[in-house]
Amino acid sequence: MKTMLVPVDFSQACDNALDYALKFAQKAKLHIHLLNVYDYAFVSTDPYIWVPSSDELVEENLKRLEIMREKIHQQFGKELKVTCHCQPGTVIDTVNAFAEKHHVDLIIMGMQGGGFVSEKIIGSTATSLMRESVCPVMGIGKEVKFHGLDRIVLATDHQDADYKKILKPLKDLIAIFQAHLYVLYVVEPVVKLEEGIVTGLQVMRALEDIPYTEHTLAHDDVASAVSQFVEDKAINMAVIIPRKHSFFYSLFHEPNTKKLAFQTNVPLLALHE
Numbered sequence: 312m313k314t315m316l317v318p319v320d321f322s323q324a325c326d327n328a329l330d331y332a333l334k335f336a337q338k339a340k341l342h343i344h345l346l347n348v349y350d351y352a353f354v355s356t357d358p359y360i361w362v363p364s365s366d367e368l369v370e371e372n373l374k375r376l377e378i379m380r381e382k383i384h385q386q387f388g389k390e391l392k393v394t395c396h397c398q399p400g401t402v403i404d405t406v407n408a409f410a411e412k413h414h415v416d417l418i419i420m421g422m423q424g425g426g427f428v429s430e431k432i433i434g435s436t437a438t439s440l441m442r443e444s445v446c447p448v449m450g451i452g453k454e455v456k457f458h459g460l461d462r463i464v465l466a467t468d469h470q471d472a473d474y475k476k477i478l479k480p481l482k483d484l485i486a487i488f489q490a491h492l493y494v495l496y497v498v499e500p501v502v503k504l505e506e507g508i509v510t511g512l513q514v515m516r517a518l519e520d521i522p523y524t525e526h527t528l529a530h531d532d533v534a535s536a537v538s539q540f541v542e543d544k545a546i547n548m549a550v551i552i553p554r555k556h557s558f559f560y561s562l563f564h565e566p567n568t569k570k571l572a573f574q575t576n577v578p579l580l581a582l583h584e
Contacts, residue, residue, distance in 0.1 A: 312483045315341045316415040318348060318406055321375060324421030327453055329379075331578070332419040333387055334457040339487045342392045344413060345379065347372045348405045349397065365399060372397045402436050407445050415446050416480065422450045422579075441581035442553050447480045449548075450579045458547060460488040465523075465550045466495045466537045467514070472552065474517035477582050481550055485521055492523035493544060497536045499529070541577055550580045 317332045319325055329345075336343050349368050376395035383393055398405050410418060422437050441448045465481065485492055494514060530536035541549055 312339060312416045312480065312487065313342060314344065314413060314415050314417075316344045316346060316406065316410055316413070316418045318402065318418070318420050319345050319376065319379070320347065322421065324451075324453055326421075327455070328419055328421035328451040331451045331455060331457045333383060333391070335419065337387055337391055338459075339484075341417075342394070344409070344415065345376050345393060345395050346406065346409055347376060347395075347397045348402050349399055350401060369397045369399075403439050403443060406440060407443070410444070410446050416483075418444060418446060418448045419451060419578075420448070422452045441579075444581070444583060447583070448581045450581070452576060452579075454576050455578055460484065460490045460548050462493070462544060462546045463490045463548045463550060464493040464495050464537070464540060464544065464546045466497055466533070466540070467552055468496065468498055472513070472584060474513045477552060477584055478514075478517045480582060481580075482518070482521055484548075490548075492518070492521055493540075493546070494518070494523050494525045495537065495540055496525070496527040497530055497533050498527065499531060546577055548578045548580060550582060552582050552584070 315332060315336050317325075317329055319329065332343065335341075349372060373395060376397065380393045380395055383391065396409070398409065400408075406418065409415070418440065420437055420440065437448075437450045441450060463481070463485065465478070481492075484490070526540070528536045528540065537549055537551075540546065
């Protein structure tokens with residue numbers, strides 16, 4: 312794990328996510344990319360309304376990013392490598408294209424804005440990225456603070472998957488932070504025993520060099536089950552895999568993602584197949 316991307320929209324939610332990301336990156340020795348995405352789609356027919364040009368928007372936002380970088384270096388030192396970018400487009404497509412081009416290993420972004428409108432936009436953007444991103448995405452709720460990562464829960468179900476590939480980023484994080492991993496199977500109240508055995512073996516092979524403990528909960532409300540486990544075990548990061556047609560996929564539709572992220576007050580990391 313070498314690079315991190317933090318989408319920046321200069322909101323309060325972004326500020327909190329950036330603070331978490333900086334402390335995370337300092338510990339993990341990651342290169343941070345700050346990316347501001349602007350949608351230059353506003354057109355006014357009113358001659359009395361001034362609309363900045365695309366070039367003016369880029370210049371202004373890059374200035375704000377550079378000020379942000381200077382403050383970061385004052386607080387964390389110039390050893391923490393930070394690069395600033397400003398690009399036009401829609402957030403999901405632009406972030407994914409940037410992540411592929413720059414070989415980003417992890418995206419960290421805020422889960423909630425300062426008001427109702429920004430909350431809905433940021434919330435839905437974070438949720439969509441968690442479903443559709445080309446790399447792992449960590450959502451940071453407005454109350455989440457970085458206190459290290461020593462207890463991580465991987466919450467999953469009994470669906471077949473290439474766990475060796477999916478869990479590699481998680482294994483990297485565990486190695487960096489020397490964390491203990493809990494594997495929590497949350498299953499529907501009625502599930503076939505043989506399904507659980509097969510999945511358990513797949514996960515065991517993928518985590519063969521990582522110490523972990525296994526737990527199983529039969530529950531029809533995934534968010535409540537994971538939130539309770541996080542509280543009981545003093546977990547400081549929850550990890551889930553948003554696969555279509557899985558019991559867990561419902562988490563990635565509003566308001567379930569917010570419910571889980573905000574009830575637990577821990578980062579929510581989405582891994583992908």
